[in-house]
Amino acid sequence: MNFLSGEYECKIDPKGRLVLPAKIKANLPEASGNHVVLMRGFEPCLVLYPKAEWKVIYDKVAGLNEFNEEYRHFQRNFFRGNTEIELDGAGRFIVPKSMGRFANLEKEAIVVGLGNRVEIWNPDSYEEFLIKDQQNFSQLAQKFLGDKPAEEPLV
Helix, strand or coil: CCCEEEEEEEEECCCCEEECCHHHHHCCCHHHCCEEEEEECCCCCEEEEEHHHHHHHHHHHHCCCCCCHHHHHHHHHHHCCCEEEECCCCCEEECCHHHHHHCCCCCEEEEEEEECCEEEECHHHHHHHCCCCHHHHHHHHHHHHCCCCCCCCCC
């Protein structure tokens, strides 16, 4: 698995194009080529998945029982507006207008690599969703990772 990481300040040009940072583009899996899937996030951001990663998530959501009303409602909202995008040679893509409105993207964006995916945020919104209290962040780390044994150090 390729690891998408880092936090980058990016510009959106007058044509609505965003250039993926070179380090993000370089870590897209070769199997995906220049094809990625863009979707609305659960928060007011966009989420970009390499095609192979998207397939795993797609299979989970599409596999929900369509005869269950709650599952159908989730599927309808989850798949709404998702779009496959082909990056150009410079790693650019056009942000669809409806998605740009959803994430309040105008001239600037923060692009954040999160392992298997990339989030694209309006800079002001991104700051609102970050944990500002280090003690709270430390407590969450303890809650989610504290019960796992430490790995042996490399010698």
